[in-house]
Amino acid sequence: MEKNLREVETLLEKKGIPPPGIQTLGIVGDPLRVLLSTILSLRTRDPVMEAASLRLFSRAPDLESIALMEEEELERIIYPVGFYRTKAKTIKQIAKIVLEKWKGSLPSEISPLLSLPGVGLKTATLVLGAGFGKSVLTVDTHVHRIANRWGAVKTKDADATYWELDKIVPNTLKLKVNPVLVSFGQTICLPLSPRCSECTLSQCPKIGVTHSR
Template sequence: MKELSEKNIIEVLERLKEAYGTRPWNWHTQQKPFYVLISTILSQRTRDPQTDAAAQALLRRFPTPHDLAHAPPDEIALIIRGVNYHRTKALRVKEVSRIIAERYGGKVPTDLESLLSLPGVGPKTANCVLLYGFHQAVLPVDTHVHRIANRLGWVNTRRPEETEENLKEVIPKTWIPYVNDLFVKHGQTLCRPKRPLCEECNVRNYCQYWKDREHQKGPEKNL
């Protein structure tokens, strides 16, 4: 942490930008706010391809908050059966849609507090809506962001909420909107939870995890 500098942070982000670009890969992060919200709720504990397939099918059938609020829960569950906990999520997206239709006139709220008041919406989901739906400069922290930020040595945290606050203190503001997408892409491609592909990583020389791993190998690595 003592070696952490803004220059190093920018160099890492520039390298990730060169590798992955800044355009979102996933369908659900390129949509209007209501679609981002519903898709992100569906994405919890579910891989992105399954999330996108379920979200597209559901929102094609029930495209507005009013439509989804009045949809039969069993039909919703059937459509989104490809995601984990699909029955629970069916009830959740129906209730969220009802609140948006009745309390907010069919418009997704644009502030964090209102989003967090929706059932099943935590900081990561709320920030995804603000970032991808409303293009606000916020920093959603999912498992990829939390893992990679700690591996790099930018933070030393146990919970995503801590990671978010600490990252906002060290990352230049102009880069804040890009961190989630870059880290998610990197986490899905190379910096995996288990058996990360460090040898293929273009930021490994900036990474504390890599340095610690190489140090543990000792002199044998040169034999």
């Protein structure tokens, strides 16, 4: 896993493939904006999420602004992200909870983050890693697929992959796993018909791959 990760990082650099949306928005180190952008990103393409995030940050730069905003206005700001009505409601709920329960400061531990509406393991770990700078893995569908394709794990869902990878990935590499493998999974190691002819990995068993280019 570690060797492949480093080789993929080199490959992405050579091809000039940029990191995924959260990394390019300039919000790394800002837990609140990482949280909001991650919620907007679910079932939404990166360019749409990025544009919606920037509109939201401009119109509502803090939790107080979000809490005071009408839900319909929030919907208009984040449209056309997927499930924009549900996400607007979730963001409003989160703003009120964080203001009332933690005086406007997001907690930097996983358990309280998971108690927030709409926040699962992927979102919570991304906030801890990209937002707070903790050495925490984030596993999404790309990381889950690629880790299984490489034979690093044998799991059925992303949460199970997280717990298995957490045992074998060194702390020094945990923050790299998500941005590197998401970019790799979006451009080369695709879900269907991966572009194996463009991949320079020295070792890849291609588990589950039936057709490639």
